[in-house]
Amino acid sequence: MKNKAFLLALSLSTACNFTGVFVPDPIDPRLPMYTETGNDVAGAFVNKIVWKSIATSETGFISPGYDFGFPSIYFYDSGDRIKLKLTGKLSGVETDLIFDILTSNISSPEDFARLNDSKIILDGVNNKGYLRSSRYQLNSSSGVGQIYFKKINVSGQRISIAGTFGFLVSDPIHGNLDVSYGRFDYGECEVY
Amino acid sequence: MLGGFSKNMIKQQNLVGSVKGTPGIHLGAAMNFKPLRKSSKFSLEKQSALITRGYTQTIGSFKHEASLAYITSTLLAKYSFRFLSIQNGFSYEVLADASGPQFEAKYSEFDISWISGINLFENRRAGIYFHYFLGLKPVYNYYMFDKLGNFIEEIHDVKNRSLLFGIKVRITEIYDEK
Numbered sequence: 001m002k003n004k005a006f007l008l009a010l011s012l013s014t015a016c017n018f019t020g021v022f023v024p025d026p027i028d029p030r031l032p033m034y035t036e037t038g039n040d041v042a043g044a045f046v047n048k049i050v051w052k053s054i055a056t057s058e059t060g061f062i063s064p065g066y067d068f069g070f071p072s073i074y075f076y077d078s079g080d081r082i083k084l085k086l087t088g089k090l091s092g093v094e095t096d097l098i099f100d101i102l103t104s105n106i107s108s109p110e111d112f113a114r115l116n117d118s119k120i121i122l123d124g125v126n127n128k129g130y131l132r133s134s135r136y137q138l139n140s141s142s143g144v145g146q147i148y149f150k151k152i153n154v155s156g157q158r159i160s161i162a163g164t165f166g167f168l169v170s171d172p173i174h175g176n177l178d179v180s181y182g183r184f185d186y187g188e189c190e191v192y
Numbered sequence: 193m194l195g196g197f198s199k200n201m202i203k204q205q206n207l208v209g210s211v212k213g214t215p216g217i218h219l220g221a222a223m224n225f226k227p228l229r230k231s232s233k234f235s236l237e238k239q240s241a242l243i244t245r246g247y248t249q250t251i252g253s254f255k256h257e258a259s260l261a262y263i264t265s266t267l268l269a270k271y272s273f274r275f276l277s278i279q280n281g282f283s284y285e286v287l288a289d290a291s292g293p294q295f296e297a298k299y300s301e302f303d304i305s306w307i308s309g310i311n312l313f314e315n316r317r318a319g320i321y322f323h324y325f326l327g328l329k330p331v332y333n334y335y336m337f338d339k340l341g342n343f344i345e346e347i348h349d350v351k352n353r354s355l356l357f358g359i360k361v362r363i364t365e366i367y368d369e370k
Contacts, residue, residue, distance in 0.1 A: 025334070026332050026334045027206050027208060027334065028251065029251075029256035030251060030254055033298055034334070034335050145340055146340045146341055148341045150343070164341025164343070165341050166338075166340035166341050180339035181337070183341070
């Protein structure tokens with residue numbers, strides 16, 4: 001697959017500032033409440049430890065692997081894959097949650113709207129969820145579970161996205177990592 | 193004029209950890225009038241007050257505190273004895289403030305409570321009262337989903353319970369001469 005991305009910086013451009021509005025979840029206030037209001041936050045449990053998005057005003061960077069220092073979503077120009085990255089911290093260590101998803105004919109923000117209200121099974125082969133940090137070098141370990149794009153709004157060059165996720169990574173070194181009760185809400189940022 | 197303190201409690205289904213109500217305060221005004229000319233013991237009381245409520249939620253070493261402020265509009269039916277009166281009625285409560293950002297995302301804008309209470313020494317210039325507020329309406333709205341992110345249902349949870357006690361001071365009396 002051609003690994004050159006058509007770039008869509010989802011709400012996640014510097015124009016958004018990523019300051020984040022943390023509304024505590026009513027059930028467990030350690031996590032952000034699930035919202036669809038563009039709060040620029042995400043949260044989950046990883047083996048019952050809280051993983052939370054971090055507020056950032058980073059401009060981000062593009063590495064050869066098209067990586068960013070801020071939450072992002074990007075399309076491969078072949079149109080058959082998207083990658084969603086949520087940046088955060090787990091026990092004080094910067095840890096990203098990444099979803100690599102096989103899609104069909106998604107090569108622009110407008111196309112992305114087709115995923116609205118869709119659940120994507122993470123089978124560990126075509127669709128993967130994984131953690132990446134200095135603690136967990138799990139790029140190659142494929143999480144099995146689900147990501148749910150519950151609400152996607154695309155308006156011109158602006159996009160907002162909210163959803164939930166959960167997956168299990170089985171790693172020979174770290175054992176099972178159970179990522180559960182995940183939620184994210186990023187919104188209304190300009191598309192590059 | 194009336195004012196005092198309150199002991200707050202909540203009734204809830206799903207909140208994790210240890211959940212305890214926090215003390216609150218209230219301040220307001222009341223107007224008492226007698227609609228039945230033949231019964232001097234029966235009266236109606238219209239109250240309006242600012243009351244605070246809240247709770248703490250403790251999960252291990254993590255502690256979360258929620259503070260709410262309501263403006264209440266209350267109508268009570270009162271029956272008086274010599275130095276004591278009993279009251280029952282309803283209160284309509286508008287959420288005026290809440291701790292944290294975007295509280296409208298999870299709190300209802302209003303609450304409705306059934307009130308039962310007693311007043312002592314109301315025939316004097318200053319008396320004391322105890323009012324129990326029984327919240328009838330869930331004030332939290334949130335989604336519940338399973339660990340994979342499948343939405344189960346939208347939950348309406350958390351009902352307020354408050355015991356208010358304080359001092360009521362009579363400012364003036366207006367009599368109908370007819």
